[in-house]
Amino acid sequence: MKTQITNRLVIGARGSKLSLWQANHIADLLRAAHPQLEVSIKTFVTKGDKFLDAPLAKIGGKGLFTKEIETAMLLGEVDLAVHSLKDMPAELPPGLMIAAVTKRHDPDDAFISNTYASLDCLPQGAKLGTSSLRRKAQILSKRTDLNIEDLRGNVDTRLRKLDNGEYDAIVLAVAGLKRLGLGGRITQVLPREICLPAVGQGALAIEARSDDATVQDLVACLEDNATRQAITAERAYLQVLEGGCQIPVGVFGQIVGGELKLQAVILSLDGTKKISDVIYGNCDDAAVLGRELADRMLAAGGSNLLAVLAKASEEE
Missing domain, CATH: 3.40.190.10 (Periplasmic binding protein-like II)
Structure with missing residues (x-):
């Protein structure tokens, strides 16, 4: 489905104070970049906002904060969504894409x-x-x-x-x-030696329909290439490990001296078992680096840790 109106955008967002700040921030940036553009915000209550008494891992993980907005986007009710990138699942629904990633700030x-x-x-x-x-x-x-x-x-x-x-x-x-x-x-x-961030933490993701070239062109001005390379590696790493469930994993990518540095940790739920590693490589090979680091850590004992986590999750 393609948006036919090029001078009007509807942003989908959760109704929380932080989500609205993020949506309004992006709306302001788009209005400044495209003075003719009329931007409005439509709010949604997601499953993650409704069920506050149970741990996220027990009621579905990250997709709890995005599904309702993504459904509205696929139906054409909104044109794009603004998310904290750390709240997005490793795999997006068919027909949707991360059209832009903002410059990352304060990932810790x-x-x-x-x-x-x-x-x-x-x-x-x-x-x-x-x-x-x-x-x-x-x-x-x-x-x-x-x-x-x-x-x-x-x-x-x-x-x-x-x-x-x-x-x-x-x-x-x-x-x-x-x-x-x-x-x-x-x-x-908290120092990263103690607590590595979540995938994409500190960056905002602009999600849009994969076939909506109009919206993709409008939000291209928000894209930060260095952040995109870092989070591409982080998300590739996570895709190998998790699929969709919440697991105790920290991963952080950054450009250091022209190279992409990706560091990660996999832990047992009680923190007593820990596997950590780091990889360096070409920024253009971000996804490859993410998958390579994941494979390396799985071979080093990560597979056993994840198997124990999966078994514990099934028994709950």
Whole structure:
């Protein structure tokens, strides 16, 4: 299906404060690049927004935050969607594509506490909140003595639970906090040696229909090539490993001295088993590098870790 109207775009977005900030940010950039363009935003409540009492891994993983918007896009109700790239599944539905990737900012995770200055300062048995298996496993790898509990809800809700004393500390994405003007709440940016980011964390993805050349041309001005190369490697890595389920994996690509550096980690749920590796190569071979690193890590024991994770998931 092709959009026939070239001077009007409808952006699909979730109704959360962060999602609306992101959609409005992209809308402003498009209006500045194309003064004749009329841009509006249509909001959706996704399954991930409705079911807040269960861990994401148990109710479907990342696609929970995109499916309703993607369905509307395929039906022609909206022209494009703006997502936090880290919320997008490794595989997109047929007929859709990532038409543009914005320049990545602040890819790391933030430790937030009203009492303790850093992760190292948390006392034994302290309660730390996160909804991410990736964060949980990596933090447990560093601090096996912590009590890590699930934390769902939008950014304001999570901060409120911390402020109400339900947790001693929580972990959120640095980028999301800064986009909402809440960078001052960050107590510590977790070093990547402790917590590698999620695929695409810190970047925004513009999703569009694969056959809609008009929209693809309009959003081309948002594309950042270095970020695209990095996330292409990251997503290729993840596609080899997961398919669609949530697993404790961190992966981060960046251009270093003209080369693409991709580092990754696979962990057991309790963080006691950990496989990490890094690969360097030509930026134009991003997808190949991602798959090569994944294959290497699977051969080094990652396959066994993933088999245990899959079995545990089936038994729940």
